[in-house]
Amino acid sequence: MIFKKRTYTADKKVNPFIGALLFLISIVLIFITGPLGFVYGILHTFATKGIRGIGEFFLKIAISVDQLGNVLMQHLLNVLWMKRGGYKFGNRDETISSALGRNKKLGTLTWQGRLIDKILDIIDPNHSLNSIDYYIEPSQNIIDKLAWIHIVDGKILVARNRGKDKFYIPEGKREIGESDAQTLFREIQEELSVEIELATMQFIGIFEAQADSHKPGVLVRMTCYSALYRGNLVPASEIEEMAWLNYDDSEKVSEVDTLIFDVLKENGKLI
Structure with a gap:
């Protein structure tokens, strides 16, 4: 790949x-x-x-x-x-x-x-x-993130940080010089203690919405991939809790994640 x-x-x-x-x-x-x-x-x-x-x-x-x-x-x-x-x-x-x-x-x-x-x-x-171009260079008003879509039996894996109420699809910010694969591998390993199998990565889509905890007009751009993994899922770093959510739980996640939920539901992947 x-x-x-x-x-x-x-x-x-x-x-x-x-x-x-x-x-x-x-x-x-x-x-x-x-x-x-x-x-x-x-x-x-x-x-x-x-x-x-x-x-x-x-x-x-x-x-x-x-x-x-x-x-x-x-x-x-x-x-x-x-x-x-x-x-x-x-x-x-x-x-x-x-x-x-x-x-x-x-x-x-x-x-x-x-x-x-x-x-x-x-x-x-x-x-x-x-005309909206999802591949423009990020500015101070666009936060560039990568997310891992992992679905089992129609439910999607999400996580919640300490001190936060909302769950989010496992994700992280890109560091300078990193590719999509490198960012996703590092972030998922740090947060959930597993290693993404890079050869199995499949592009899902790119989504934008108002960024949580930021001033109005600041957007988060989420580039999403699915992939298999090695190891056991264990919360690490700042992650306090993992959960498996279905489409009816979309009110528990961030604004950009609700867009992802909608698409996954339309595609028949999320129940």
Whole structure:
């Protein structure tokens, strides 16, 4: 099985002078090389893929411009389109439409934001929701986690930390440089005293919701896998209790876990 090598890290802080210098260089380059690249791109894509190729080329440009706009207009959009506590615009790896879709899901669009969303829906139905990209680099408003889905007889394994009321699907945060497999192996070993069999890992899905115990607008992104394991399940580290829950117990888990419960129920895996 091939595991993803890419890891996700938030932007590093840079020297403001370097940022300004790189900005000026990028402006010069876009005006010098941009037109040449644009013309050559049209000719190349038409020669290799015809009209369809030109359409695909234009779509990539549109997405890049959308990402630029998300950074360039972030402070204005955060005032005009987003209510207090919403998901902030400004992630350089995300389009305006994607951030718009996240706020739509959270119910934090202002009337101006809802108007823009309706206009986009007329052009392309469910445009903002379909634009949500779950693979963008995490920012301070997205918490990147990995989770282990283990189901036996229609019930899912969950755990509860000391001092907490909610149960959660076994999960943990990625450390710098770790792959999905490395993170999941380390976290499950630390929390439940067993070793994930990496060769049996199967991707389940990626889910996002409001993060528990964080200010409104901070989302947790949960990348979920199933896998076999070696050893005996024993609570360790900060884990106080393990339990096996069915779908009717979804009120006992976090908001993002309820989304996972819904999908597992729809797929017939959770009773």
